[in-house]
Amino acid sequence: MRVALFVTCVNDTLFPRTGQAVVALLERLGVAVDFPEEQSCCGQPQFNTGYRRETEPLVRRYARAFHGYDYIVTPSGSCAAMVRDNYPRIGARAMSEGRDRGLASVAESVVPRTLELTEFLVDVLGVTDVGAYYPHSVTYHPTCHGLRMLGLGDRPRRLLEAVRGLTLLDLPGAEECCGFGGTFAVKNEAVSAAMGADKARHIVGTGAEAVCTVDNSCQTHIGGTLSRLGAGVRPVHLAEILASTEETQW
Amino acid sequence: MNAREVVLGRVRRALADVPRGEEPEREPLERGYLESHQPADPVELLAENLADYRALVHRATAGELPGLVARLLAERGASSVVVPAGLPPGWLAEVPDEVRRVADEEAATARLLDGVDSVVTGCAVAIAETGTVVLDAGPDQGRRRITLVPDHHVCVVAVPERVVDSVPLALRRLDPSRPLTWISGPSATSDIELDRVEGVHGPRRLDVVLLGA
Amino acid sequence: MSGGTYLGMPAFPEAARAATRDERLRGNLRHATHTIRDKRARAVAELPDWAELRAAGAAIKDRTLRHLDGYLERLEEAVTAAGGQVHWAADAAQANEIVTRLVLRTGEREVVKVKSMATQELGLNAALERAGVRAYETDLAELIVQLGDDLPSHILVPAIHRNRREIRDIFAERMGDWGRPAPEGLTDEPADLAEAARLHLRQKFLDAKVGISGANFMVAETGTMVVVESEGNGRMCLTLPETLISVVGIEKVVPTWRDLEVFLQLLPRSSTAERMNPYTSMWTGTSDGDGPSTFHLVLVDNGRTDTLADEVGRQALRCIRCSACLNVCPVYERAGGHAYGSAYPGPIGAILTPQLRGVDTALDASLPYASSLCGACYEVCPVAIDIPEVLVRLRERVVEGGEATVGGTRVRIRPARGHAAERAAMRAARWALDHPGALRAGQRVAGRMRRLQPRRLPGPGAAWSRTRDVPPLPPESFRSWWRRTRGESGEAGR
Numbered sequence: 019m020r021v022a023l024f025v026t027c028v029n030d031t032l033f034p035r036t037g038q039a040v041v042a043l044l045e046r047l048g049v050a051v052d053f054p055e056e057q058s059c060c061g062q063p064q065f066n067t068g069y070r071r072e073t074e075p076l077v078r079r080y081a082r083a084f085h086g087y088d089y090i091v092t093p094s095g096s097c098a099a100m101v102r103d104n105y106p107r108i109g110a111r112a113m114s115e116g117r118d119r120g121l122a123s124v125a126e127s128v129v130p131r132t133l134e135l136t137e138f139l140v141d142v143l144g145v146t147d148v149g150a151y152y153p154h155s156v157t158y159h160p161t162c163h164g165l166r167m168l169g170l171g172d173r174p175r176r177l178l179e180a181v182r183g184l185t186l187l188d189l190p191g192a193e194e195c196c197g198f199g200g201t202f203a204v205k206n207e208a209v210s211a212a213m214g215a216d217k218a219r220h221i222v223g224t225g226a227e228a229v230c231t232v233d234n235s236c237q238t239h240i241g242g243t244l245s246r247l248g249a250g251v252r253p254v255h256l257a258e259i260l261a262s263t264e265e266t267q268w
Numbered sequence: 269m270n271a272r273e274v275v276l277g278r279v280r281r282a283l284a285d286v287p288r289g290e291e292p293e294r295e296p297l298e299r300g301y302l303e304s305h306q307p308a309d310p311v312e313l314l315a316e317n318l319a320d321y322r323a324l325v326h327r328a329t330a331g332e333l334p335g336l337v338a339r340l341l342a343e344r345g346a347s348s349v350v351v352p353a354g355l356p357p358g359w360l361a362e363v364p365d366e367v368r369r370v371a372d373e374e375a376a377t378a379r380l381l382d383g384v385d386s387v388v389t390g391c392a393v394a395i396a397e398t399g400t401v402v403l404d405a406g407p408d409q410g411r412r413r414i415t416l417v418p419d420h421h422v423c424v425v426a427v428p429e430r431v432v433d434s435v436p437l438a439l440r441r442l443d444p445s446r447p448l449t450w451i452s453g454p455s456a457t458s459d460i461e462l463d464r465v466e467g468v469h470g471p472r473r474l475d476v477v478l479l480g481a
Numbered sequence: 482m483s484g485g486t487y488l489g490m491p492a493f494p495e496a497a498r499a500a501t502r503d504e505r506l507r508g509n510l511r512h513a514t515h516t517i518r519d520k521r522a523r524a525v526a527e528l529p530d531w532a533e534l535r536a537a538g539a540a541i542k543d544r545t546l547r548h549l550d551g552y553l554e555r556l557e558e559a560v561t562a563a564g565g566q567v568h569w570a571a572d573a574a575q576a577n578e579i580v581t582r583l584v585l586r587t588g589e590r591e592v593v594k595v596k597s598m599a600t601q602e603l604g605l606n607a608a609l610e611r612a613g614v615r616a617y618e619t620d621l622a623e624l625i626v627q628l629g630d631d632l633p634s635h636i637l638v639p640a641i642h643r644n645r646r647e648i649r650d651i652f653a654e655r656m657g658d659w660g661r662p663a664p665e666g667l668t669d670e671p672a673d674l675a676e677a678a679r680l681h682l683r684q685k686f687l688d689a690k691v692g693i694s695g696a697n698f699m700v701a702e703t704g705t706m707v708v709v710e711s712e713g714n715g716r717m718c719l720t721l722p723e724t725l726i727s728v729v730g731i732e733k734v735v736p737t738w739r740d741l742e743v744f745l746q747l748l749p750r751s752s753t754a755e756r757m758n759p760y761t762s763m764w765t766g767t768s769d770g771d772g773p774s775t776f777h778l779v780l781v782d783n784g785r786t787d788t789l790a791d792e793v794g795r796q797a798l799r800c801i802r803c804s805a806c807l808n809v810c811p812v813y814e815r816a817g818g819h820a821y822g823s824a825y826p827g828p829i830g831a832i833l834t835p836q837l838r839g840v841d842t843a844l845d846a847s848l849p850y851a852s853s854l855c856g857a858c859y860e861v862c863p864v865a866i867d868i869p870e871v872l873v874r875l876r877e878r879v880v881e882g883g884e885a886t887v888g889g890t891r892v893r894i895r896p897a898r899g900h901a902a903e904r905a906a907m908r909a910a911r912w913a914l915d916h917p918g919a920l921r922a923g924q925r926v927a928g929r930m931r932r933l934q935p936r937r938l939p940g941p942g943a944a945w946s947r948t949r950d951v952p953p954l955p956p957e958s959f960r961s962w963w964r965r966t967r968g969e970s971g972e973a974g975r
Binding site: 270271272274275276278279280283285286290292295297300301302305374378379395398399400413416417436439440445446447448452453455456457460464468 | 530541553619641676739765770780787
């Protein structure tokens with residue numbers, strides 16, 4: 019089984035510890051993981067803002083970088099959803115415009131192999147108890163693309179529930195968007211901030227020490243809002259909780 | 269070019285991607301939904317669902333019906349009642365003569381009906397899963413306005429004959445060429461804070477009598 | 482008296498910003514949308530075959546749209562055979578002109594109206610007023626909007642932005658200007674408010690000679706029209722007047738009588754969260770001695786064929802106007818309906834308005850961005866309109882331009898103004914992302930400069946850092962860490 023990490027541009031640049039946690043976790047579970055350096059960004063910011071054609075070279079780059087791997091594992095629900103939902107659309111549109119007939123098959127080739135981290139753990143490796151130890155109270159915010167586009171369901175929860183020492187606290191209104199939405203956060207700053215403030219209020223209300231997600235892009239918004247409010251709740255990616263053990267606190 | 273040709277021409281140009289000669293009726297259409305949700309006791313479910321939306325539900329045998337109808341009108345203090353032309357005469361047999369009978373006819377205008385207290389009708393079909401009675405302007409139901417303007421409607425549903433489980437089964441029994449009114453409880457609105465309250469323009473009291481053996 | 486107008490409204494972000502500061506509006510919307518949200522979920526959960534009904538609803542609508550010309554011709558034939566008269570309108574001006582002419586021909590100067598999204602979209606009331614015809618809205622929420630000289634802000638409940646106390650005040654102050662005044666000592670109990678509306682409108686219903694409606698569905702096979710409602714005002718307008726004029730968008734046709742079995746299950750549970758709405762009226766042409774003796778059907782295009790011409794955007798025409806997408810939308814809940822600047826607010830409005838009206842104005846070009854793409858709207862849509870997919874498609878039309886159909890003509894539209902800097906930034910970002918070596922170098926520079934990172938960003942970044950701290954830059958990117966600790970091993974498998 020050849021497994022590649024698609025770390026995502028956000029994690030690469032701003033949250034390298036999340037990528038390092040995925041590597042540590044997978045190696046602990048006996049999975050050798052590669053990091054093909056040709057990878058960059060899935061193209062979601064461009065695509066979702068309307069620059070579909072700017073996305074096409076990134077689709078090709080993604081397929082090239084991960085050619086030959088059985089699984090492409092990524093610690094981001096929204097980047098996985100971008101590949102699985104939108105790559106085929108980008109390919110089909112290019113074909114219908116009579117421009118790049120090859121792009122469609124290139125795009126399709128990565129769809130079944132691209133998995134969000136919790137899908138890989140639960141569905142491929144068949145584990146929910148990854149042997150993690152995290153002695154903190156945590157509340158979980160299911161990010162929208164993981165929840166609705168990928169249908170992650172209760173996978174993240176089951177993984178969290180199996181972590182020793184962890185107290186999982188219910189988040190009211192959990193399934194409501196945090197208000198990030200990529201460029202939405204700046205284009206509609208007022209509404210985005212209002213949504214973020216409500217999300218932060220719910221998080222603080224749980225009394226948890228940390229808020230966990232499977233998407234660090236949403237976490238920049240949630241964490242940035244909490245930090246500005248001086249709330250003292252720290253944002254943490256699920257991979258970092260799962261990578262933690264008695265020996266190594268992530 | 270008239271507007272009709274303009275609009276149809278635009279539609280055809282917009283659908284340039286649809287293969288010529290594609291016949292929609294020949295394309296398969298997946299109807300994976302259920303024809304009925306198989307309620308254990310459709311009449312019981314009808315009663316429950318009607319009551320849930322604030323209709324008052326009663327049961328009567330043929331022998332008990334005239335007494336019940338008389339009581340329902342009396343409770344409401346009705347001094348007049350509209351009678352569809354084909355309403356079985358026995359249904360009003362015990363309603364006192366002082367209660368004025370108003371015939372459903374051309375001359376019974378909305379303005380005239382506004383002065384009438386109640387109306388008694390049968391129904392074409394009742395739907396258990398939704399708690400709905402459907403009127404099709406049949407002889408025991410009359411014109412649409414007679415069940416609209418008076419503030420009190422007594423609707424008699426023969427059970428189990430007139431009851432179907434579901435919306436799909438109801439549509440199969442109904443004739444689209446007739447004017448149809450589907451009634452699920454008394455008039456209501458959700459327009460104030462999206463919360464339902466009963467009683468706006470239609471009859472504010474709906475009595476449904478389940479007429480059985 | 483025709484109420485306000487959407488003309489000249491600011492782009493969505495500015496209007497929404499003002500709404501987020503209106504505490505009362507936010508409270509009213511939060512209360513109403515959350516009330517209906519949970520109820521809808523329960524009503525839907527009662528049906529184990531909801532997913533199949535939803536798929537069938539989408540499939541029937543798609544089939545209809547793919548052959549819309551044939552179904553419209555069949556409908557016209559069936560309605561005509563049943564004694565109705567069919568008229569066609571390519572745009573709002575034509576539709577309003579037809580309706581005005583039909584009303585004036587009766588000699589009447591007053592009409593009663595059932596709530597209709599199509600006539601809101603067309604601005605029919607204002608057109609009638611210009612011709613000296615007064616249109617009385619009879620739906621409770623439309624009445625509240627009309628009496629308050631206000632604009633609708635929700636598809637199902639146009640006065641959702643008003644709470645019971647505000648409604649009481651509007652009734653007490655304004656009913657007298659339009660007819661029977663509100664009763665003395667009117668309270669803000671919903672039952673009392675409903676009673677006040679009943680008394681106010683009663684004489685109008687009894688006297689009305691002309692009724693105007695829309696329709697939820699039109700059956701091509703039989704010529705049957707369907708109106709779904711709750712209060713009985715619809716039945717009043719559809720059955721008591723001598724003349725009935727129904728103004729309906731061409732996408733409201735469904736092929737067969739049987740098809741109603743799908744939509745009559747999907748619509749009530751999605752909109753008012755009921756198993757069935759209190760009243761549904763179905764009529765086919767005219768009936769002797771029962772209901773209106775004259776029936777006119779006005780079929781309206783007004784941008785629908787332009788929408789139909791886009792293979793991705795076309796799915797917006799499946800919409801059955803249930804408003805479930807509004808009720809779950811976190812953006813709608815905070816921005817309110819008026820910010821969308823059209824009769825169609827919320828997620829469905831954000832994809833319908835820019836297709837019906839085009840993306841020429843700053844407001845219309847801003848609508849596709851009025852979403853965080855969270856997908857809650859798609860999840861609840863009873864006809865499975867992938868609203869996020871269409872939003873992204875329309876964003877593309879805004880920033881890249883390209884082929885589109887406008888007013889029935891195929892044109893190449895230019896990218897909207899005001900996106901030049903963004904476009905350049907997107908190109909630059911794409912270039913860097915397509916050159917990982919350059920990306921790594923950039924990350925290294927940023928890592929070294931991270932002590933200089935400001936807490937609040939300048940320029941466009943200010944919109945981020947006004948309410949959110951910027952995450953601290955790490956000393957080393959993942960890419961550099963991997964290379965430092967794993968050497969070239971990541972490339973080993975190549």
